[in-house]
Amino acid sequence: MTALAPHPDRLFPADPAERALARRLHAAVADLPIVSPHGHVPASVLADDEPFPDPSALLITPDHYVTRMLHAVGVPLSDLGLARDGVPSEVPGRTVWRTLCEHWDLFLGTPVRFWFESEFSEVFGLTEQPSPANADDLYDQLSATLASPEFRPRALFDRFRIAVLATTDDPADDLEAHARLASDPTFTGRVVPTFRADRYMHPEEQDWPVRLRALAERADVDTSTYAGLLEALRARxxxxxxxxATATDTGVLDAGCEPLEPAEASRIHRAALDGSMTSGEAVAYRRNMLYRLAEMSADDGLVMQLHPGVHRNHHRPTFEAYGPDTGHDLPAVGAFTAPLAPILRDFGTNPTFRLVLFTVDESTFSREIAPLAGFYPSVYAGAPWWFLDTPAAILRYRQAITDSAGFTKTSGFIDDTRAFCSIPARHDMSRRVDSSYLASLVLTHQVSEEDAFRIARRLVDDVPRATFRLG
Incomplete structure (x- = not known):
């Protein structure tokens, strides 16, 4: 069997002098606590603190980074444990794990392989690369490990040195799991909700009226009117x-944000409910709602994260069978400078307003996001996200952003994951790449070694805390 032993110098530069300095920079930050201001691990995982069910349900099925690549070579999503048409999968976890082992080399050179190798070795103590020959033995080893008290969610939370973990939550969520964590004296970690109102911005979607009713019930506000919807969102x-919560999150197709007069927005709201709304009116309503969410952030100080430029649910048959977040969201061409003009005109210099911009179109980093962050006090350059959270793209991000925005007008690393046990591997990847970039600046005499060590620490802790107002 091939040994599983991630190299201690992985992702460091080939040049010996840069590599030596990158190694020392990384050592200075490798064990610092994790600040995770944007993620998708449910708070209930920590509130319930139940043992993870099996290795595949933890490591494979919920991670669309993994399932989409296996699907790309012909593995049906149902064979990976995903529920189809609302019916839970009957495929045994052991079978799902065997599928991963059979396709292990598929992930060579990808960040998924980097995360898995780090996770398997450093979290679970595996010493062999997965393969069809050892699949069952590794599955048994992982199953036994997950059954131990040291691998319950809260124990891992402490072991991973997570200082802050943000979740992503619907406005209609009762936040009951967050309340249980906050009132539990045995849990000393910090888990904060994030307000995500995307579901209420799209009146063309079939279940929009159902969503409005759920929000109305939670907020105790009538959302059958446009004014009522805004009131309910403010209440939540x-x-x-x-x-x-210190932040909101918004994912839309584009960053257009033209505000409508209240009477016009109210008319479209009514038209959506009676079925007479046009497609153009739906776009106008969504762009108006983006403006209104920014307006609310300018009032209440919740940091606004914006993730435009993704074609959601590109393959309709897969969406209808398996639902959202199943691997077929795809990048679109991004734009910020012109589309965000209304928001930045009205709130860009408001000291209460803060806007963190993310993209999956990396051409916008140097062309639009960095220049915006380099002028507007409110704008911050979000870390590479989703298709760009790779070692090469993170390095390109630093090279593209730093000239115009420096280091402090950034977000800190964003792991954006549902895969709880991969969090330390993802943050370590970012720390290694940043250490390499800083080493290159020192060796080319652009920053001093002292400044490089100071920046490395700030990127891990001070920057995400300040950007997301985490204290």
């Missing part, structure tokens, strides 16, 4: 802030 934002 206040409830989220009271539960510890």
């Amino acid at each position: 934002r206040a409830a989220f802030a009271a539960a510890g």
Whole structure:
């Protein structure tokens, strides 16, 4: 069997002098606590603190980074444990794990392989690369490990040195799991909700009226009117802030944000409910809602994260069978400078307003995001995200952003994951790449070694805390 032993100098530069300095920079930050201001691990995982069910349900099925690549070579999603048409999969976890082992080399050169190798070795103590020959033995080893008290979610939270973990939550969520964590004296970690209102911005979607009713019930506000919807969203934002939230998150196809007059927005709202709304009116409503969410952030101070430029649910048959977040969201061409003009005109210099911009179109980093962050006090350059959270893309991000925005007008690393056990591997990847970039600046005499060590520490802790107002 091939040994599983991640190289201690992985992702460091080939040049010996740069590599030596990168190694020392990384050593200075490798064990610092993790600040994770944007993620998708449910708070209930920590509130319930139940043992993870099996290796595949933890490591494979919920991670669309993994399932999409296996699907790309012909593995049906149902064979990977995903529920189809709302019916839970009957494929045994052991079978799902065997599928991963059979396709292990598929992930060579990808960040998924880097995360898995780090995770398997450093979290679970595996010493062999997965393969068809050892699949069952590794599955048994992982199953036994997950059954131990040291691998319950809260124990791992402490072991991973997570200082702050943000979740992503619907405005209609009751935040009950967050309340349980906050009131539990045995849990000393910090888990904060994040307000994500995308589902209420798209009146063309079939279940929009159902979503409005759920929000109305939670907020105790009539959302059958446009004014009522805005009131309900404000009420829930206040409830989220009271539960510890410091940020919102918004994912839209584009960053257009032209505000509508209230009477026109109200008319479209009514048309959506009676079925007479046009497609153009749906776009206008969505762009108006993006402006209104920014307006709310300018009022209440919740940091606004914006993730435009993704074609969601590109393959309709897969969406209808398996639902969203199943690997077929795809990048679109991005733009910020012109589309965001209304928001930045009205709130760009407001000291209460803060806007973190993310993209999957890396051409916008140097062309639009960095220049915007280099002028507007409110704008911050979000870390490479989703298709770009790779070692090469993170390095390109630093090279593209730093000239115009420096280091402090950035977000810190964003792991954006549902795969709880991969969090330390993802953050370590970012710390290694940043250490390499800083080493190159020192060796080319652009920053001093002292400054490089100071920046490395700030990128891990001070920057994400300050950007997301985490204290």
